[in-house]
Amino acid sequence: MNRGYRVAKHRKRLTRIKKKKKIAVRSVTMLLTSGPLQHSRKTIELQDAKRRAGALEAQIETMRRHLSEERESLRERRKAFEVRQDRLRRVRAQAVKDRRHWMALYDLTMPSTSNATLDSSIDANPAEATTDPFASLFTKVPDPYLAEAARLDRSLDKGQRMLAVELLFIFDLKLVRIRASSASFQAPGDGLVAHVGSLLWPTANEWHKFPADYVNACLGYALHLLDTLVRYYDVPLPFVFTIAGAETVIFPNWTRRRKEIVPLYMTDHNLDRFAIGLSMFNYNVLYLCSLQGLDIPLSMVSQSAMNLRAACLKSLPREASELRPYPPSTQFAHGFYEVVRHTLELYTRDPSIPSKATAYLRELRFCEDDMDQFEREDEEKWDIIDNEGRTVSFNELSE
Known part of the structure; x- marks a missing residue:
C-alpha cells in the first residue's frame, strides 16, 4: 500500500515536472521566436526616431537661417531708415535755407514804388507813358497788347536778375573780411576780399605770391x-x-x-x-x-x-x-x-x-x-x- 502511494505520488510529481517542462519549452520557444521580431521592431522604431530627429534638426536649421535673414533684413531696414532720417533732416535744413534765400531774392527783386507807378501808367495809357517820337505810329495797337508787352519785359528783366543773383550762390561768390595780420593776403581799403568757389581771390600786388x-x-x-x-x-x-x-x-x-x-x-x-x-x-x-x-x-x-x-x-x-x-x-x-x-x-x-x-x-x-x-x-x-x-x-x- 505504501508502495502504491509512493508510485502515485511520483507519477503526479512527474506529471507536474512534465507540465513545467512543456511550459518552459513553450516559453523558450516563444522567446526564441519573438526576440528577432522585437529587435527588428525596435530597430525600425529607432530608425524612425532618427529620421524624425533629422527632420527636426533640418527644421531647426531652416528656422535659424530664416531668423538670421530676418535679423539682417531688420538691420538693413534700420540703416535705410537712418539714411532716410538723415536725408529728411538735410532736406528740412535745405528747405529752410532755400526759404531764406528766396525771401532774400524776393526782397531784392520786389518792384519799387516808381516802377509800380510806371507800370500803372503804362497799363492806363501806353501811348502817353512812352517818350518814343514814333509812338504815334502804334496808336492803333490795342492797349492790352502794349500792357502785356510791358509785363513780359518786366518779367524777363526780373528773371535775368534772379538768375544772375543765383549764380552768386552756385559759385559761392561772396565778400569776406581778412584780418590785418594775415600774412598771405592784404585786403584793400575796408579789408574785404572776394571768395569764389573755395578760394580767395588774390588782391592787388599779391599775385606773385601765389x-x-x-x-x-x-x-x-x-x-x-x-x-x-x-x-x-x-x-x-x-x-x-x-x-x-x-x-x-x-x-x-x-x-x-x-x-x-x-x-x-x-x-x-x-x-x-x-x-x-x-x-x-x-x-x-x-x-x-x-x-x-x-x-x-x-x-x-x-x-x-x-x-x-x-x-x-x-x-x-x-x-x-x-x-x-x-x-x-x-x-x-x-x-x-x-x-x-x-x-x-x-x-x-x-x-x-x-x-x-x-x-x-x-x-x-x-x-x-x-x-x-x-x-x-x-x-x-x-x-x-x-x-x-x-x-x-x-x-x-x-x-
Missing part, C-alpha cells in the same frame, strides 16, 4: 561765372574766350586770326602773354560792368571777382543787349591799354615782364584792327591814338 595752379583755379571759377552771366544777359563781349583747361585762350571778337589768340592759362614760361590775356579778361569784366551802369575805378581792375559780384547784383538795362561787340559806347571811360598798364602792375617784381608784354602787343598788332587808329612813324615805335584823340605810345606801357 603759384600758377592757384591763380588758374581762381581764374577758372571767374571764367565760368562770366560765361554763364553773359549768356543770361545776352551781351557780346569785346574779347571771346574758350575754356579748355590748359588750352584756355582769349582773342578779340572782331577778328578770327590765329596769331591773335592769347593764352589765358598761366605757366612758368608764358607770364608775359598771360598778362595780356588777363588784361583782356579784366577788360571784359569792366565792359560788362559799364553796361550795368557801374563805374569801376582803374584801381579795382584786378578785382575781377568782386566786379563780377557787383555786375550780378546790378539790374541790366534792356537796351544793353543790342549794343555791338566793339567799340563800346562812349560811356565806357576805360581804354584797353589803360587796363593793360594796371594789369602789368600785378607783376612788378619782374622788371622784364612789361617790356616782354609790350613786344607781345606789338607782335599781335592790335592797332591794325578797328580798336584804335594808328600812325607808323618808324620801325621801332608805334603811336596809338585812342578814342579821345590822345596819343599813347607803347613805351608808356613799360613805365
